[in-house]
Amino acid sequence: MVELSRRALTVGAASAAFAFATDANAEGVVKIGAIYPLSGNSASAGNYEKMAIELGADLVNKGDPELAKVLPLAKGGGLSGLKGAKIQMVFADNQGTPAAGQNQTLRLITEEKVVAMIGAYQSGITLTASAVAEKYGIPFVNPESVAANLTERGFKWFFRVTPVAADFAKAYSAFLKEQKAAGRKVDSIALVHENTEYGNSVASVIADVFAKDKLNVSMKVAYSANSTDVQPQVLQLKEKNPDAAIFVSYTSDAILYAKTMKEQNWKPAILIADDGGFNDPAFVKAMGSVTEGLISRSVFAPGKPGSVAAICDALYKKKTGGDGLDDVSARALQGFLVLADAINRAGSTEPAKIQAALRATDIKPEQLVAGYDGVKFDDKGQNILASTLITQLRNSQYVSVWPKSRATSELILPYKGW
């Protein structure tokens, strides 16, 4: 405890000094708290999100002339609605545990006096962190957690920008029905998923949506993600040979499936992987050469030159030293921009005014980094215009292929594999 409070004091002192320094040459600062996994298992994703949010703060504070043409928020010189106040981010590490997420959020709100919160990547941590913000009446913007229950708690201060499992399932369904209409055989679909919260919940939502849409899920295979072997499952698939297969997996099992499918020489005509492990750069690097034509989803595609997405992608590459925006970092940047826009419109650092501005949010698709249809929150705080793009793996790189309006490449079927 002593250790913790001492550290809190140092951080507090440092940021107080920083606040003082910026106060001296600006109208003021707006402090926003960000809670992310900066250590532990998900540290890699957390640090990419941190960089995306830092980029967002730079866009508001320093600006980018090219981006300002399409996104007024990026004019530079701080928030125009608050007489040019600069945004100051205060990051805290959720350490990958719901308890730390809760404590750190409490610290950010009570010690750092942040006016709004953003975070926290893992659904389980967003759950506890946002409960603290709710109690203190501080707006909490969640850019990326997909667990359905987060927006079912009757919270008044919680706003989720990302699409959730049902949105993904609808996208897959619409995509497959379009393939069917184009004359492809989609009579039997296998649903293969890992059996913890992520895999089970996504798979059951997909099964429900498909049942409603009259798509035939002919087999469901649940498996444990830390299996040492998936040969029997692949042999089962080979025997039934469905027209399409959808995988909901983490990285290690995704690698095993890709390897084993090649070993047993089985591939469906349409292979869909629900993001997760299949979008991990480590998977793409290791298995990209044997999963050519794999279909996945992402909210991000670099898009056409001059678009918000393309410019932000280039700026982010400069910041990270090579890595472009991806599904996770794009959602984080988008979440931050939604919050910054609301604070700007609120013209105040009063939490209640920011909350009201968030409720009135209405951002058009051409102003977005992520490939949503827009941003507009319902009473539960869910972005009702959140949607996803469907992507395809080409030469170890994902390109967007669906919907047509936002596709950068032509869809190629059947699945090629190796």
Next chain:
Amino acid sequence: MTTTLLLQVVVSGLLLGAVYALFSSGLSLIWGMMNVVNFAHGEFVMLGMYTAVVVWTAMGGGPWASVPIAAILIGTLGVLAYFLLVRHIMRGPMLAQILGTFGLALFLRYGALWVFGANFKTLPDDLVGHSFILGGIRFEGSRVLAGAVGFIVTVLLHLLLTRTSVGSRMLAVSEDATAAQLMGIRPQRMQALAWALAGAATGIAGALVATFFYTSPTVGETLAIVAFVTVALGGFGSVLGALVAGLLIGVVESLSAFLIGPVYKDVIVYAVFVLVLWFRPQGLMGTT
């Protein structure tokens, strides 16, 4: 469902089982020799896997190069672990022994995380030749090699322990170190040799598993559980028992995953495990 398909499942299970046996034999050997459970066993396998990854990325070498290198490296690691850690904690209470090797496991795991990073690595899948079809059944080169080597190394270890004078001396030390010492055997030397052999076998296992599995700093956790179950089922200390148990687990796992469903396979494997231990608490081939 055809017979060929079922045979394919059994063959996959047998090959998998031989690999289980290979990476369990080292654990079994150390238990048999010293009554010490090496909780860092999974990490030894993991380092063997990274040896294969490094040998391939640094010099483009396949298993022919990485297997001997891993055997030497992990064998040396075993000897170092014995002299620097195990020898000392053997004098302490049982809890010190458990926590000692557990600490070593964490040290190696996070050391690997620091050196190699958290990302998953894989070897190219044609490193060990392509798959071939025999009687309608597909055989994957890398798995056949791993299974065959697993079988051979385990049998050789067994023969070494039961048919050679070095083996007799090792067993003598494990029976009664003081009596063995009176007979002119140096117990520490024999125990160090056991750690060297166990390390080498584990290193070979790692280098071979890496040809068809992903490599990451935490992969040892996933594999160690199988190793512990295999050793307990085969009988603590019996290398041949580990082979029989490995094959049994491999086949039961494959068949139950195929016929009943992958989420149930662990239930079936552990049910068999509990049943066997019910009737033979010392394991299939262990001695009481």
